[in-house]
Amino acid sequence: MATKHHSFVVIGLGTFGGTVALELARFGNHVTGIDRSERSVAAIADELDRTLILDAREDVALREAGIEICDVGVIAIGDDIEASILATITLKTLGIKKIWAKAASKNHHRILSKLGVDRVIHPEKEVGQHIAQVLHNPLVRDYVSLGNGQHVVNFRIPETLEGRKLDELKHHGFDLRCIGVMRGTEFLGQDGSGCVLQKDDLLLLLGGRKGLRDFAGSL
Structure with a gap:
């Protein structure tokens, strides 16, 4: 089944917003990028379907940009809370179905939530938590x-676990569910399959933070 493509508007083309816009375009989506900085717009203009140089605080300019046809709005402005809030209000009044917005602080988060943003993003905090989790346990390669x-x-x-069978790991005792095992690019093995583990296999487990932490500590 072919992946459905969508239409996005990304407001704020700094490091975070520019990366989001470029990745969305790489996936084949129609992306409109907006920033008041000519330099930021010019840096990725060739990679997006459409780019506009305008101030997100100017609701008339945003309304005239034709972005009401977009399925999703991403407000990636973090350093100008006023611009972020005004852009959010404009996108809401234009009827854009889904809005994600970057927050610079707890108060900014609260305001965006009150305005009905579908998801408030804290990129630096989320990345920091992710890195700390991976650094904390050398056996954790990644998590979602x-x-x-x-x-x-x-x-x-x-x-130390090489040659053991998957169903010998006792992960059930930590209220965890095994999704499977990745060996290189090959997916194999699930609960009760008798899969024999090899060093550097990746075990995919689903569960709560405490169970996952305790299981990792038992290995």
Whole structure:
């Protein structure tokens, strides 16, 4: 089944917003990038479908930009709270279905939430938490938070577990579910499959933070 492409408007083309815009375009989506800095716009203009140089605080300019046809709005302005809030209000009044916005502080977060933003983003905080989790346990290669306290974690199988069967790991005792095992680019093995583990296999586990932490400590 082909992936459905969407139309996005990204307001604020700094390091964060520019990266989001470029990646969305790379996935084949229609992306409009907006920034008041001519330099920021020029840096990625050739990679996006459309770019505009305008101040997000000017609601008339945003309204006349034709962005109401976009499915999703990303407000990536972090250093100018006024511009972020005004851009959010304009996108809401234009009827854009989904809005994500970057927040610079807790108060900024609260305001964006009150305005009905679908998701408030704290890039630096989220990346910092991610890095700390991986640094804390050398066996954790990566993890994804699914919300509601649930996470999917990649555990690197250490040499001490080489040759053990997957169902011998006792992860059930930590209230964890095994999604499977990655060996290089190959996906194999699930609960009860009798998969024999090799050093540097990646074990994909789903569960709560405490269970995952305790299981990692038991390896």
